[in-house]
Amino acid sequence: MSSFGILIVDDEILTLNNLKKALAKEDYEVMVADSGETALEMYNRYKPQLILLDLMLPGISGLEVLRRIKEIDREPIVIMMSAYEILEKAVESMKLGAYDYLLKPFKISDLKHTIRRALETLSLRIRVLEHLESEKGRYYFGRIIAESRNMKEVISLAKRVAGADRTTVLLQGESGTGKELLAKAIHYHSPRAEKPIVEINCAAIPENLLESELFGYEAGAFTDARKRKIGLLERGDGGTVFFDEIGDMSLNLQAKLLRVLEESSFGRLGGTQPIRVDIRIIAATNTDLTKATESGKFRPDLYYRLNVVPLIIPPLRERKEDILPLALLFIQELNQELRRAYKSISQEAAKAILAYPWPGNVRELRNIIERILSLYSDEEVRFTHLPSEIRDYREVPEAPGLEDVVAVGSLPTLEKLEKAYIKKVLAAVGQNRSQAARVLGIHPTSLFRKIKSWETH
Ligand SMILES: Nc1ncnc2c1ncn2[C@@H]1O[C@H](COP(=O)(O)OP(=O)(O)OP(=O)(O)O)[C@@H](O)[C@H]1O
Numbered sequence: 103m104s105s106f107g108i109l110i111v112d113d114e115i116l117t118l119n120n121l122k123k124a125l126a127k128e129d130y131e132v133m134v135a136d137s138g139e140t141a142l143e144m145y146n147r148y149k150p151q152l153i154l155l156d157l158m159l160p161g162i163s164g165l166e167v168l169r170r171i172k173e174i175d176r177e178p179i180v181i182m183m184s185a186y187e188i189l190e191k192a193v194e195s196m197k198l199g200a201y202d203y204l205l206k207p208f209k210i211s212d213l214k215h216t217i218r219r220a221l222e223t224l225s226l227r228i229r230v231l232e233h234l235e236s237e238k239g240r241y242y243f244g245r246i247i248a249e250s251r252n253m254k255e256v257i258s259l260a261k262r263v264a265g266a267d268r269t270t271v272l273l274q275g276e277s278g279t280g281k282e283l284l285a286k287a288i289h290y291h292s293p294r295a296e297k298p299i300v301e302i303n304c305a306a307i308p309e310n311l312l313e314s315e316l317f318g319y320e321a322g323a324f325t326d327a328r329k330r331k332i333g334l335l336e337r338g339d340g341g342t343v344f345f346d347e348i349g350d351m352s353l354n355l356q357a358k359l360l361r362v363l364e365e366s367s368f369g370r371l372g373g374t375q376p377i378r379v380d381i382r383i384i385a386a387t388n389t390d391l392t393k394a395t396e397s398g399k400f401r402p403d404l405y406y407r408l409n410v411v412p413l414i415i416p417p418l419r420e421r422k423e424d425i426l427p428l429a430l431l432f433i434q435e436l437n438q439e440l441r442r443a444y445k446s447i448s449q450e451a452a453k454a455i456l457a458y459p460w461p462g463n464v465r466e467l468r469n470i471i472e473r474i475l476s477l478y479s480d481e482e483v484r485f486t487h488l489p490s491e492i493r494d495y496r497e498v499p500e501a502p503g504l505e506d507v508v509a510v511g512s513l514p515t516l517e518k519l520e521k522a523y524i525k526k527v528l529a530a531v532g533q534n535r536s537q538a539a540r541v542l543g544i545h546p547t548s549l550f551r552k553i554k555s556w557e558t559h
């Protein structure tokens with residue numbers, strides 16, 4: 103762990119020099135101060151990450167220096183040193199945020215050990231903070247685009263439910279509509295924000311593993327269980343557990359999850375003690391759970407239990423006002439990531455983007471923007487940059503009526519009727535067979551086969 107800055111503060115020059123020599127060997131960047139005043143000055147100038155601070159200093163005392171540094175920054179680690187143990191001073195310095203207290207004389211090896219441990223704590227603390235900050239930044243409500251009226255309603259409901267600490271939320275929406283994003287925004291906006299959010303993708307984990315992942319197990323619960331394992335439900339204690347793709351959970355596990363929800367407790371596999379947990383559940387699915395309950399794939403009682411606050415995210419094609427703002431957000435974010443300088447979307451490109459029905463929703467839009475930015479270095483997203491499925495997309499015309507196909511009084515056979523109707527549709531789409539197939543709701547090859555069969559008859 104090199105290039106960590108350490109400031110040593112002591113009024114005894116001999117001590118200063120000894121410590122400096124010993125620590126410089128360790129590859130730390132060492133600086134020294136022989137009074138409290140100099141220490142504060144040095145701290146402000148160099149912002150060392152660690153300070154070795156003698157308690158007894160002429161002028162400003164060590165405790166006072168500690169207090170002032172902690173007023174400026176919470177981060178630096180301060181280790182106090184003193185020639186005699188004054189218990190109350192030690193207690194007071196700990197209260198002021200000192201990391202440790204060393205009694206002089208101490209062995210250099212002990213000091214080095216304490217420093218190493220302190221720096222590990224520090225880098226861990228920074229990593230946890232950075233992670234939390236970056237997650238919060240990525241999932242905060244301010245980043246979620248909602249220009250359309252229906253999306254605005256979803257967001258305002260989501261914000262309200264975020265504050266309701268324990269309320270279960272069920273997110274429903276097609277693939278790529280932003281369910282995960284919303285689940286995390288709710289968590290990071292809730293009173294549980296500083297606690298973990300545990301994600302469980304029910305579709306990705308096989309059933310038998312999912313059970314042990316969820317509940318954990320005791321040593322010896324089954325052949326491979328050598329050590330106790332803490333389950334995800336327990337890890338989420340105090341925080342949020344996010345069940346993604348809940349529609350894919352097996353009926354067996356659904357029954358077990360229902361019990362957890364009803365009792366707020368469960369047991370590890372092979373364990374006898376019930377474990378109480380305080381968790382908020384957010385579940386998401388892109389399958390229609392009402393239908394799944396009708397067909398027996400999802401337990402109705404669990405469905406009602408989860409569906410306390412339903413949030414239904416509309417597909418992108420039903421909120422066209424969001425499309426261009428989303429595209430611009432992704433351009434802005436990906437400009438940074440891919441070092442591009444796109445500024446706008448051309449009129450023609452925007453028109454095509456708006457007309458396209460986005461079956462893969464927001465994720466598809468983001469992917470396409472990413473593809474364009476990585477392939478072309480330009481200032482404007484142009485029509486020619488768009489993939490062919492968007493360039494060639496034409497709105498499917500309404501299927502024509504049957505009225506003039508069926509002549510009054512002479513009822514045709516089904517075969518004749520089909521032929522006449524297909525011809526009518528072909529005429530309506532300018533003989534474009536793939537488009538006709540779309541209107542007719544059949545596969546282009548079966549349309550082709552039908553047309554072929556007329557020729558042979
Ligand atoms: N309203 C929005 N504003 C900004 N970004 C969004 C919005 N909706 C979705 N996104 C982005 O689109 C991508 C897909 O969203 P997300 O992964 O949350 O979708 P999902 O519904 O969970 O999809 P799936 O069902 O396929 O898992 C992510 O990059 C997300 O950040």
Ligand SMILES: [Mg+2]
Nearest residue numbers: 278281282346
């Ligand atoms: Mg998802």
